[in-house]
Amino acid sequence: MSARTPASQPTQPLSAAPSQRVQLARLALDAALGADGVVSSHAGPLGTRVTVDRKERLPGVLATALAGGGYGVELHLVTEVVPLHPLAERVRSRVVQAASAVGLDGALGPVDITIADVVGSNEVSEG
Numbered sequence: 001m002s003a004r005t006p007a008s009q010p011t012q013p014l015s016a017a018p019s020q021r022v023q024l025a026r027l028a029l030d031a032a033l034g035a036d037g038v039v040s041s042h043a044g045p046l047g048t049r050v051t052v053d054r055k056e057r058l059p060g061v062l063a064t065a066l067a068g069g070g071y072g073v074e075l076h077l078v079t080e081v082v083p084l085h086p087l088a089e090r091v092r093s094r095v096v097q098a099a100s101a102v103g104l105d106g107a108l109g110p111v112d113i114t115i116a117d118v119v120g121s122n123e124v125s126e127g
């Protein structure tokens with residue numbers, strides 16, 4: 001008997017649904033970009049601060065598996081000139097609320113916010 005699957009038996013297709021890691025990365029990025037004072041995400045000078053899915057790259061967010069289970073999320077953001085600590089807390093709160101709303105709060109670990117750059121209002125309007 002062979003340990004291989006016989007050709008006559010169908011194999012299970014790969015799931016088209018994104019993993020919890022990718023779901024958390026996407027909702028964290030969406031929550032951050034929806035916060036007043038956040039201009040964009042930032043993938044870093046070499047473009048390595050990304051979460052990659054089969055279909056897309058999510059720049060400026062890293063979702064990393066934790067040893068005890070769940071995923072830590074790092075967001076790298078470009079912001080307007082605003083008080084940064086309160087902004088980071090608002091973003092963190094938005095991420096936690098978004099994860100809870102879709103039932104992923106049990107998978108969400110620490111949410112770290114890095115302000116990669118701060119731009120003035122004239123730089124924001126120039127895009």
